[in-house]
Amino acid sequence: MVNEFEEVLSxxxxxxxxxxxxxxxxxxxxDHARELEPLLRTAIAARQAGAVKARPEFKAVSGYHVRAAFRERTAKHVSSKRGAFQWLPRWAVATAVVLVVLVVGATGTVAAASDALPGNVLYPVKLAxxxxQMAVTFSDEGKAKLYIEFADRRAAELVNLAATDAPERIEETAARLTSNLAALEALAAxxxxxxDETKAAELEQELARHAARSLDALDKAQTETQETAKEAVDQARDKMLQGYNSALEAMQKRGR
Amino acid sequence: MQQEQDLVQRARRGDPEAFECLYEASFDKIYRYISFKVRQQQDAEDLTQQVFMKAMESIGSFRWRGVSFSAWLFRIAHNQIVDFYRRNSRRNTVPLEDNLAIHDSGPYSDPEAMAERNWQIEELSQACLQLTPAQREVISLRFAGELSVAETAQTVGKSQGAVKVMQHEALRKLRQIMLPVTEEMDGQRV
Incomplete structure (x- = not known):
């Protein structure tokens, strides 16, 4: 039976x-202050003991692994339900997808989507x-280059979004950027x-150049940031810096 | 709650963005809860990832039967921790060394303050060992997992009234055990 004090404490x-x-x-x-105070002080101590934060790089890498596993699992589930197309080998399905994208691209949709920003109707086409592109790239080197390129695109989108009043889109884009960099980090880790060692060193330098250029561009764009989006842009910059640093660190470790 | 239900339904249908939203919304709480119970950074990280992998594998079987998604996720975390201790039955001590890194900024950013705080946290961890398992679970879920009384009750399979009684008892006992420590911490805001 819960008494009044236990309700108040709760x-x-x-x-x-x-x-x-x-x-x-x-x-x-x-009326309960005398009895409440010591218990609430203890509650504060318990809360402080529980207030640890995960390392941002762990959160990013873990998120990447969980997302990748989820996508893989969903893809397996879908492929097991391919029905009429079950007889087709995987490479044929992949080729068909590429052809469809190329045909659609020929009509200008994909080309137009390449400049789309988050929130634009063509943006999902850009991501698709x-x-x-990633699905049909089989070499690790190719994948690493794509992750760098996609991170660069996300950074450019952030620079464009920095002057808008769309903090949610800034956060989403920063999360996608982090995800690309976490994938690159996981690959290197x-x-x-x-x-080839020389190529690995070149890739590392390329990433460092992209990082410096993107951070610089975002810093400049921050002068035009609206008050409502300021916090989101600041956080996006922190994530960008952290993501690039972690990816670079992983690539450096791999090179040693 | 409605938003959480929608996300779970979408994730069950294989929507990766929905699962990502659930992951983002729960990650910090699950990590804190696990850290509170295992106290080692590497173990906490491994277990946190295992919880979400397990959730991903089992989300198809999740049903809304009076248990929220959060409570379901915390049950998975609880089970993972139980398995972890079964596998590592030698680990019944809580070493100070290599303890959880505290990434807070502010008053704990200098090494001396951080060491002091780690010591206080350690005291609390030791004091928690003197609680009953059920009381310890309630304290972990309420303060590290930041679950409400209702969610805590769903997770531990007890009534809300029982949870309120247990948290009262647990705090009273902790206060007695670690009186000097909490006095030192008095005045610090959360």
């Missing part, structure tokens, strides 16, 4: 988790095109990428 704990201070709670329940 409410106060919820408020503390939301950021209220002990004093706020005591003022709200003066990238996924196809697994010891994959260019087989």
């Amino acid at each position: 409410v106060c704990i919820d408020r503390i988790v939301m950021g209220d201070s002990v004093e706020d709670c005591l003022l709200r329940y003066p 095109g990238e996924r196809v 697994a010891g994959r990428g260019p087989a």
Whole structure:
């Protein structure tokens, strides 16, 4: 049986988790203040003990692995339900997809989509095109180059979005950028990428150049950022910096 | 809650963006909850990833039967931790060395303050070992996982009233065990 004090304590704990201070709670329940105070101080200690944050690079890499596994699982599920096309070998399906994209591209849709920004109706076409490009790239070196290129595109989109009043799109784009860089980092961490040391060093330098150029461009764009999007742009910059640093670090380790 | 239900339905149909949203919304809480219980960064990271992999594999079987997605996810986390301790039954101590990195900025950003805080956290971890398993679970879910009483009740399979009673008892006991520590921490805001 819950007594009144236990109800009050529970409410106060919820408020503390939301950021209220002990004093706020005591003022709200003066009749229980004496008994509440020591317990709420202990609650604060418990909350502080639990307030650890994951390493951002772990969060990014883990997110990449989980997303990749989810996509793979979904793809397997879909392929097991291919029905009428089940007799087709995978390479034939991939080729057909590429042909469709090329045909559609010939009509100008994909070409037009290449400049699309998040929020634009053609933007999903741009992302779909990238996924196809990645799916038909089989070498680790090719994949690494694509991740760098896609990260560069996301960075360019962020620069364009920085002057708009669209913090959600900025956050989404920053998440996609982080995802591309995390994929590159995971590739390097697994010891994959260019087989040749010189090529690996060139790729690393290329990434460093892209990172410097993108950060510089975003810094310049920040002067025109609207107040409502300022926080999102600041966070996007932090993520960009962190992502590039982690990917570079992984590539450097791989080169050693 | 409605948004969470929509996301779960979409994820069950194989929508990767929906699953990504669920992942983003739950990641920090699950990581904190696991860290609170295993106290080693590498183990916490491995277990966190395992939880989401497991959730991904099992989401097709998830049903809304009075249990929210968060509660379901925390049950997976709880089970993973139980398995982890079964596999590593020798690990019944909580070493200070190689403890969880605290990535907070602010008052704990200098090494001395961080070491002090780690020591206080360690005291609390040790004090928690003197609680009953059920009390310890409630404290972990409420303070590290930031679950509501209702969600905690769903996760541990008890009534909300029982959870309120357990958290009261647990806090009272913790207060007695670590009185000097909490006095030192008094005055610090969350």
